[in-house]
Amino acid sequence: MSDFQLEILQKLNDLNEIKSTIKVFPTVSSQDVLSALNSLKAHNKLTYSKIDSIHYDLSDEGKEIVTNGSHEVKLTQLINEMGKLQIKDVMSKFGANGKVGQARAFKNGWIVKNKENELELKENINVNELKDETKDLLTLISQGSYDSIDNKVIADLKKRKLIVQRKETDFIITKGAEFSLELTKLETDITSDMIVTGAYKDLKFKPYNFNSQGISTQSGALHPLNKVREEFRQIFFSMGFTEMPSNQYVETGFWNFDALYVPQQHPARDLQDTFYIKDPLTADLPEDKVYMENVKAVHENGKFDSIGYRYNWKEVECQKLVLRTHTTAISAAMLHELAKDPKPTRLFSIDRVFRNEAVDATHLAEFHQVEGVLADYNITLGDLIKFMEDFFAKMGVTGLRFKPTYNPYTEPSMEIYSWHEGLGKWVEIGNSGMFRPEMLESMGLPKDLKVLGWGLSLERPTMIKYKVQNIRELLGHKVSLEFIESNPAARLDEDLYE
Template identity: 65%
Template sequence: MDLQLTILKTVDKYNEVDNTLECPELKSFDINSLHSNLTSLWSKELINFEKIETEHWELLPEAKDFLKNGSHEIRFLEEVIKSIDGLKLSDVNKLGPVGKLGQGKAFKNGWISKNDDKLISKVDKVPEDSVVKYLKEIEETGKLSDKKELTELKKRKLIQLNKIVGYKITKTDKFQVEIVNLETDITSDMIINNEWSDKKFKPYNFNSEGVYPSSGSLHPLNKVREEFRQIFFSMGFTEMPSNQYVDTGFWNFDTLYVPQQHPARDLQDTFYLKDPVRGDEPEDKEYMKNVQQVHQEGKYGSIGYRYPWKLEESLRMVLRTHTTAISASMLKQLADDPKPCRLFSIDRVFRNEAVDATHLAEFHQVEGVMAGYDITLGDLIGFMEDFFGKMGVNGLRFKAAYNPYTEPSMEIFAYHKTLKKWVEIGNSGMFRPEMLESMGLPKNLRVLGWGLSLERPTMIKYNVSNIRELLGHKVSLDFIETNPAARLDELLV
C-alpha cells in the first residue's frame, strides 16, 4: 500500500511518469512488485500504465577490471614503455592476459613494433585509454553512441545486452492521491444498507461468454413439428387422432384405392405383422363391400381395377405406411355428418426400406386434408401458396404425378435460389371420387390432401446431413442441447 501511495504521489508530482526507470522515486523498486501495484491502481481506475522495454548494456567482469586497472592494451603498452630496451618476446607470456590479449591490440593500434626478439614502443607517451572511456559511458548510461565501438566491445565479451522493463504511468480522469478499494460485485448487503452509492466498482470485461445456465432442451424435430402445427392451427385445421401405428391393409391401402398387387404392398416396402397377424373387418360392412366392388368390378363411375379382391389380404396387419390411413378413417367418419372440414396430422409412418443417410424405416409425415363442397383444383393450388407462404416459400409450380388415391395428383415445386433449380417440396391432390363416394360422402363434397416429410425441412434447417443423427438414438445430446429455435419463416428457398 505504501508503494501504491508512492506511485500516486510521484505521478501527481510529475503529472505523468514517462519511464519508471528514469524516475528517481520509482526506479529502485522491484519490477514485479511495481507491476502488481500498478495493476491494482489501474483496476481502481486511478491510472493507466504501459510497459516500456529499454535496451541496457551491462559491463561484464573483465570490463569492470578495465575500469579499475585500465585496458589490456594500455597496460601492455605501459609494460613495453617501462622496459627501456624493449620487451622481450619471451617475457610477454609472463604478463598473463595483459600480455596475451594486450599485445595484439597494441600492435593493431600501431603503438608497438617488433625489433628482433623485442617489442618496442612507437609512441612517446601512453595515449588515452579509449576502451575504458567507452566502458565508463556504458556503465553510466547503459548505451554507447558509437555503434562500431559497441560492436567491438560486445565482440571482446566486455559487455552484454539486457532488456529492462519500466512503465509509463499516466493519470485517468478519476486520478487522485488517495486509494479507494474497488468492489467486484453489487451485493444484497450493499443494497439493503445503501452502501452501493459510496462504493467504486471494478470495471467488467465484457468480451467474455458468461456462464451458461444448466438447462433442458426440446428436440429440433419436435420444434419444427410445432411450427407446422401452428401454421395448421392458424388456418383452421384440427389435429387428427393419428396415434394408431398399427392398421389393417384395409385402412392403409384398400380404402385408398391402392390395389392389392400394388408394389407398395410388397414385403419389400411395407412392414407386416406376425403378431397380431389379422385384424377385424371394419364395423361398416356395407362400406367394406363398396371398397371391394370399387377394386373388383368398379362402382361410382369407376371401371375398377378388375381383379379378385381378397378379404384375407385386406385384413393383414401392417405398420401404417402413411398417415393417410388415419385420414381415410376420419373421412369415413365425416360421412356420418358430411360437412366441410380441415384436418391435419404430423406423426410417424413406417417403411421397410434399407436405411441410409436419407432413409429411415420410420419417419414423420406432415399431412393436411381439406373437405369442401365443390372445392376446386384452383383452390388447392391457391391454398398451397398460402400454406407454403407461411414458411416463406413462394412462387410454387405444380407438376402432374401419379398417386393411386388422388386424381389429379400434383408434385409441388419451389425454386431454390442457391441451387438455381426447381426442387420438389411436397405432394398434393384431390382424393378420388370412388374412394369418397364408397364412404358415403356426397358427390360434390370434394377433398384435397397434401403431404411432406417432417425430417427434410428439419435437416435443412439444422444442417443435418444424416437422418440417423436426427431421429433415433444416434442423435448427439450436445446437438439437442445447443440447437436454435425453429423458425420456418427464415428457412427454405
C-alpha cells in the same frame, strides 16, 4: 490497497516517471506488477505501457568460462605446459570439456596434430597472447550488452548451452489523472446493504467490461423438430383444421393400402418397403362389411364408374398387419367416419410413419408426415391450388408451382414445388391431390363431396430451412444435446435468406 501498490505510487511520486519496473522493482514478477498496475489504472492513478523484450542469462558453464577462460584457451595452455598430449588422453587429462576445447583450438589454429596422434602447439603461437573470443562474448552478454552481437552468434551460444533465453516484460509508468498516494476501494457490485444505507452515493464503482458475454443460463429446451411441428400445428389451427387421432402406428393392410386403392401387387406393399408385423400376426377385417365389399369390387371388377384393377382381391392381404407407411391410413378411417354424416370438414395430422428403408443421410426408417385433408362440396382443382398457396404462404413459402404426378389414391395429383433461394433451384415441398371418386364412394360419401389431400414430411423442410445435412442429426438418439440447447425459436415465416 496492497503494500506493493503503495510502493509503486511512492516511487512514481519520487521519480515522476518509472522508466523500467524491472530496474526499479527487480524482485517482483511481471505478473504481479501487471496486476498491481491494472488495479491502480482502474482508479486513474497511473497509466502504463508494456514492453516485451528478450534477454539472455549465462548458464553455469557460461559463468565458469567468464571466470576462468574458455575450454579452448585452457586446453592450449595445458598442451603448452605438457609439450605434447596424446589425443586419446585429452579427456582424462583435461576433463569432460576436452573434446570441445580441442575442436575449437583446432578451429582457431592454435594447435596441430603430429604423426604420432599427439597434439602440439602450432608454431609461433604465444599462449599468453591467445584471444579468448568465447569468454569475451559471454562477458558482454553477462553485462546485458548483446545488441552488438550477431544473431547467429547468439544462436550458436544457445546451441552450445552457454546462454539461456528469457522473455522479459517491462513497464513504463506515468502518473494518471487522479494520481495521489491514497486509494479509495472500488466496489464491484451494488448490494442491498448499500441501497438500504444509501452508501452507494459515496462509493466508487469498478468500471464494467461490456465486451463480454455474461454467464450462460441453466435452461431446458424443446426439441427443434417438435418446435417446427408446433409451427405447422398453429398454421392448421389458424385455418380451421382439427387434429386427427393419428396415435395408431400399427395398421391393417386394409386401411394402409386397400382402402386407399393401392392394389395388392403394388410395389409399396413389398417386404422391401414396408415393415410387416409377425406378432400379432393377423388383423380383424374391417367392421363395415358393406364398405369392404365395395373396396373389393372396386379393386376386382370395378365399381362407381371405375373399371378397377381386374385381379383376384384377397382378404388375407387386408388382414396383414404393418407399421403404417403413411398417416393417410388414419385419414382414410376418418373419411369413412365422415360418410356417416357427410359435411365440409378440415382435418390434419403430424405424426410418425415407417418405411423399411436402408438408413442414410436423408432416410430413416421412421419420420414424420404432415398431412391435411379438406372435404367440401363441388370444389375444383383451382381451389386446391389456391388453398395450397394460402397454406404455404403461412410459412413464408410463395410462388408455388404444380407438377402433374401419380399417386394411387389421388387423381388429379400434383407435386408442389417452390423456388429455394438458398439452393437456387425449384425444390419439391409436398404432394397433393383430390382423392379418387371410387375410393370415396366406396365409403358411402356423396359424389359431390370432393376431398383434397396433401402431405409433406416434417423433416425435409426443417432440414432445408435450417441447413441440417443429416436426418440423424435431427431425429433419433444421435441428435446432439448441444443442438437442442442452442437451437433458436422456429419461425417458419422467418426469411433466412434476406
